[in-house]
Amino acid sequence: EPEVTQTPSHQVTQMGQEVILRCVPISNHLYFYWYRQILGQKVEFLVSFYNNEISEKSEIFDDQFSVERPDGSNFTLKIRSTKLEDSAMYFCASSSQSDTQYFGPGTRLTVL
Amino acid sequence: GEDVEQSLFLSVREGDSSVINCTYTDSSSTYLYWYKQEPGAGLQLLTYIFSNMDMKQDQRLTVLLNKKDKHLSLRIADTQTGDSAIYFCAESPGDYKLSFGAGTTVTVRA
Numbered sequence: 426e427p428e429v430t431q432t433p434s435h436q437v438t439q440m441g442q443e444v445i446l447r448c449v450p451i452s453n454h455l456y457f458y459w460y461r462q463i464l465g466q467k468v469e470f471l472v473s474f475y476n477n478e479i480s481e482k483s484e485i486f487d488d489q490f491s492v493e494r495p496d497g498s499n500f501t502l503k504i505r506s507t508k509l510e511d512s513a514m515y516f517c518a519s520s521s522q523s524d525t526q527y528f529g530p531g532t533r534l535t536v537l
Numbered sequence: 538g539e540d541v542e543q544s545l546f547l548s549v550r551e552g553d554s555s556v557i558n559c560t561y562t563d564s565s566s567t568y569l570y571w572y573k574q575e576p577g578a579g580l581q582l583l584t585y586i587f588s589n590m591d592m593k594q595d596q597r598l599t600v601l602l603n604k605k606d607k608h609l610s611l612r613i614a615d616t617q618t619g620d621s622a623i624y625f626c627a628e629s630p631g632d633y634k635l636s637f638g639a640g641t642t643v644t645v646r647a
Contacts, residue, residue: 456633467640468580468625473633481633516579524568526635530579 427451429529431517437535438507446502446532448517457500458518458526459492461485468516474500507536541638543626548644555613557641559626562607566628569602570635571611574623583611583624613643621645 430449438444450457459471473480474492491503500519504511514533518526542560549555561569567588572580586593586600586609593600599612613620623640630636 458634460635468635468637470634470636475633481631483634518580524629525570525582525585527582528572528580 429517429519429527431515431529431532433532434530435533435535437537440509440536441506444504444507444534446504446515446517446534448500448502448519448529449498450500450517450519451521451527452498454519454521454527456480456520456522456526457492457494458520459502460516460518460528461513462516462531463510463513471502504534507534509536512536541626541628541636543624543638543641545639546642546644548646549616551616551618551645551647553616555611555616555620555643555645557611557613557624557626557643559609559611559638560607561609561626561628561636563628563630563636564604564607566630568629569600569609570627570629571598571600571609572625572627572637574625574640576622580625616643616645618645618647 432447457474462468470483472482472486489505493501514531516531517529520526540562568585570585571583573583584595597614601610623642625640626638627635
């Protein structure tokens with residue numbers, strides 16, 4: 426069964442450093458998403474991406490964040506200058522239409 | 538606004554039925570979803586219901602939707618130890634995002 430994959434599973438970085446989180450969505454899907462879950466809190470929407478552009482983004486997704494689909498398979502989330510409060514689990518998701526979203530296993534980001 | 542509410546904890550005996558309740562706010566949500574998260578794992582799509590349906594059954598899972606009260610429930614029949622997890626209700630307030638509840642931690646005791 427096709428699934429969304431994410432790498433790395435755990436990323437540790439120093440405050441102020443740039444990180445890139447990688448995702449490989451399900452191959453025939455056209456819509457891509459990033460969410461985050463701070464420990465013990467709700468899963469929060471960050472951004473959606475379709476047809477090579479951002480469809481919607483939340484207030485959390487400020488200028489420090491960017492997304493890219495650099496080739497036909499990868500979908501990345503870049504945080505330009507990480508802050509302590511960016512520590513969270515980051516989930517990538519994809520869907521074939523703008524409905525049922527399938528999630529990856531997540532990347533745990535720890536900012537020290 | 539978008540605010541999905543769920544009770545935080547549910548303890549159930551193995552073999553009994555579990556019922557997890559959720560209220561949502563966006564009446565325009567086309568679909569409503571239930572996701573399952575096991576410890577240290579990602580979000581697994583369990584089931585979803587189209588907003589013009591009242592009920593959907595999928596093996597041991599039954600979803601009930603009351604649109605008037607904006608109430609969604611998930612019933613798990615014959616609950617097993619492998620059903621211990623956090624269950625998230627989610628609405629789709631727009632085409633391009635999901636809004637999640639805080640999750641209900643289900644503990645199955647022998």
